[in-house]
Each structure stands twice: as structure tokens, then as C-alpha cells.
Amino acid sequence: MAEFSGHNTGCVEFLGLKMAPLNIPIQRRLQTASVFAWVATILFAGWAFLLLLIYLGFFTNYWWLSLAYLTWYYGDRAAPHKGGGRRRRWLGALSVWRHFANYFPMEVIKTAELPPDKNYILAYHPHGVMALGxxxxxxxxxxxxxxxxxSKLYPAQNNIVIYYPHGFLGLLSMEGxxxxxxxHPDSGKAIVVVPGGSQETLESRPGKASLVLKNKAGFIKMALKHGASLVPVYGFGETDVYDQNVYPDTSLVRKFQRLLNRFLGFSPVIIKGRGIFQxxxxxxxxxxxxxIVVMAILDVNI
Incomplete structure (x- = not known):
């Protein structure tokens, strides 16, 4: 599958791999590094931090660092359920995110005005593999x-990710x-949700977008309860950035994926993308x- 922006120019074959050319501009290198950092955070940061806590606590003289973190974590454990963790606006403005968006590239397209004095629930589809949009x-x-x-955006999730160190600091639970x-009934807050969740992840593949809407009305009930307006958001191309092995519904692998989804809120998938140098x-x-197309507001009546 070809890459966007003419990646084949100057690439060579080595051991059956299409290697990246050496003369790639520095901006593209920065884009790749930014995406690598974010994907590594999503896939590995939670488990890596847990292993680090165990290592420091039981195998070094720095056990007090693990104890201090766990004490703080326990004392602040309700943060995702009571308005969120410790988001900082300057973090979202770092240049790393611009490099991240330019990698694909990503573009936000508005089809209607959103008055800044109302609350919104932005429902993003499709989830794809990582909901990168x-x-x-x-x-x-x-x-x-x-x-x-x-005035402020709040990403919300309803799975184990909110308890990871990076998720704990920046995400809301649906309760939160x-x-x-x-x-804040009339202050321009926006909750960002991905209703399809990991069930859409299991069906994600290039050229196809499967939306899962059945039994996914929680965000609509939230809008009705609190008078927030619904805003559909669709990421065209979200499912094209990864390929994966999609297993039949009757297979043991699919049953295992659904079992993990039931207990953890996410399902592991075998993805196929690209590497850093190939x-x-x-x-x-x-x-x-x-x-990323932001569509017209759907006002709801309480």
C-alpha cells in the first residue's frame, strides 16, 4: 500500500523491506518522531510505568519514589470522575502536535458555526485503531x-485507560x-467522546468504516440530561492509516478479543502499519x- 506524499521517491529494497531514503527533509523526520512518541505512549506507556514502579519499589533504594507516587495517586484517584485531571493548555500548544498533525496530514473542516456560549458533546467516528483524529x-x-x-475541551473515556498515569492526568470518565x-451548564465546554470504542476497532480496515451505534446511546442521554448540544464529527481517512487481521465472529481469536473488551474496555488487535526507517x-x-469534518449542531430538548 503506497504512502501519502510520494514516499517511494528514493526508497530502496532491502531484505524485502521498502527502506526510507536518507535524504528525507528534517520536517518529515520530526513528524515521524512525533507520531512515534504518541503511538508509543498509547501502546506502552501505561505498562512501562507500572513496571518502573515495581522495579523502583522492590529492586532499588529508590522505593520511596514509588511510595510517594502511589500515595499521591491514591489521594487524587477521584480526579477523572470529578471534572478531570491536570490538563494544561500550553501542553496542547506544543509544536510536537503540529508535527503530529502534519505527518498524515490532518485537517479540521467546519461546516457550521458553534456558538462559544453553549456546551457540546462532540461524537467522533469512526474509532479506527487508535482514534488518532x-x-x-x-x-x-x-x-x-x-x-x-x-473555552475548554475534555476528552472522555469509559475504560481502563483513564487509570494509566498519562490518562489519569488528562482524561475524564463519563461520570466526570x-x-x-x-x-458549567452554559460556559462553552466541549466533551469529546468516541462512541464506537473498541468495537469499531475490531472492524477497522482500509477503505471501510464500520460504525457501531447499537447500545451506544449513553452520550445522547447525557446531552438530554444536561442540555448539551450534540456535534457529529467524522474523521475521513481514520481507518486507512492501519491495516489489521480481521477475524470471523466465530473464531477463537474474536471471542478472546470480545472477552477482553468486556472486562477491560479495549481489545488487542494485530495491526500492520509502517516502521520508523522502512x-x-x-x-x-x-x-x-x-x-476531520465537524458537522452541524444537533440541539436536544431536556
């Missing part, structure tokens, strides 16, 4: 806040999202455009 919404990589004028809407395989997404 939401990164352009919750950061300034694609200039989202200059296009959509809201309701708390934000309850406390284009044939790896965990990095392919360079394919993701156009």
Missing part, C-alpha cells in the same frame, strides 16, 4: 480552537464528563490524509 481535536496540532471556539456539564510493516500509522 481526536488528537487534532484536543490539541492545537491542526488549529482546532481557532476553527471551533470553545457529566460533572463538568452539571457544574515502509513495509510496523506500529506507526501510514501517511494518509485524515480530514
Amino acid at each position: 481526536t488528537t487534532a481535536i484536543i490539541t492545537e496540532g491542526a488549529g482546532f480552537s481557532q476553527i471551533i471556539k470553545t 464528563a457529566e460533572e463538568v456539564l452539571r457544574i 515502509y513495509s510493516w510496523g506500529v506507526l500509522p501510514r501517511r494518509k490524509p485524515i480530514n
Whole structure:
């Protein structure tokens, strides 16, 4: 599968792999590094941090660092359920996010005005493998806040990820999202949700977008309860950046994936993307455009 932006120029074959050329501009190198850092965070940061805590606590003289962190974590454990963790606007404005968005590239397209004095629930589809398009919404990589004028964006999830160190600091649970809407009924807050979740992940493949809507009405009920307006957001190209092995519903692998999804809120998939120095395989997404279309408001009546 070809990469976007003419990656084949100057690439060579080595041991069956399409290797990246050596004369790639520094901007593209920075884009790849930014995407690698974010994908590594999603895939490995939670488990790596847990192993680090165990190592420091039981095998070094720095056990007190693990104890201090766990003490703080326990004392602040309710943060995702009571309005969120420790988000900082300057973090979302770092240049790393601009490099991230330009890698694909990502573009935010607005089809209607969103008054800044209302609350919104932005429902993003499709999930794809990692819902990468939401990164352009919750950061300034694609200039989202200059296009959509809201005072604050809150990414919300309903699975184990909110308890990871990086998730704990920046994500809301669905309970916490309701708390934000309850406390700030008319202040331009926007909750970002991906209703299809890991069930859409299991069906994600290039050229196809399977939307899972059955039994996914929780965000609609939240909007009705708190008077927030619904805003459909669609990421065209989200499912094109990764390929994966899709297993039949009756297979043991699919049953195992669904079992993990039931207990953990996410399902492991075997993905095929590209690598840092070659284009044939790896965990990095392919360079394919993701156009994030923010559609017209759907007002709801309480």
C-alpha cells in the first residue's frame, strides 16, 4: 500500500523491506518522531510505568519514589470522575502536535458555526485503531480552537485507560464528563467522546468504516440530561492509516478479543502499519490524509 506524499521517491529494497531514503527533509523526520512518541505512549506507556514502579519499589533504594507516587495517586484517584485531571493548555500548544498533525496530514473542516456560549458533546467516528483524529481535536496540532471556539475541551473515556498515569492526568470518565456539564451548564465546554470504542476497532480496515451505534446511546442521554448540544464529527481517512487481521465472529481469536473488551474496555488487535526507517510493516500509522469534518449542531430538548 503506497504512502501519502510520494514516499517511494528514493526508497530502496532491502531484505524485502521498502527502506526510507536518507535524504528525507528534517520536517518529515520530526513528524515521524512525533507520531512515534504518541503511538508509543498509547501502546506502552501505561505498562512501562507500572513496571518502573515495581522495579523502583522492590529492586532499588529508590522505593520511596514509588511510595510517594502511589500515595499521591491514591489521594487524587477521584480526579477523572470529578471534572478531570491536570490538563494544561500550553501542553496542547506544543509544536510536537503540529508535527503530529502534519505527518498524515490532518485537517479540521467546519461546516457550521458553534456558538462559544453553549456546551457540546462532540461524537467522533469512526474509532479506527487508535482514534488518532481526536488528537487534532484536543490539541492545537491542526488549529482546532481557532476553527471551533470553545473555552475548554475534555476528552472522555469509559475504560481502563483513564487509570494509566498519562490518562489519569488528562482524561475524564463519563461520570466526570457529566460533572463538568452539571457544574458549567452554559460556559462553552466541549466533551469529546468516541462512541464506537473498541468495537469499531475490531472492524477497522482500509477503505471501510464500520460504525457501531447499537447500545451506544449513553452520550445522547447525557446531552438530554444536561442540555448539551450534540456535534457529529467524522474523521475521513481514520481507518486507512492501519491495516489489521480481521477475524470471523466465530473464531477463537474474536471471542478472546470480545472477552477482553468486556472486562477491560479495549481489545488487542494485530495491526500492520509502517516502521520508523522502512515502509513495509510496523506500529506507526501510514501517511494518509485524515480530514476531520465537524458537522452541524444537533440541539436536544431536556
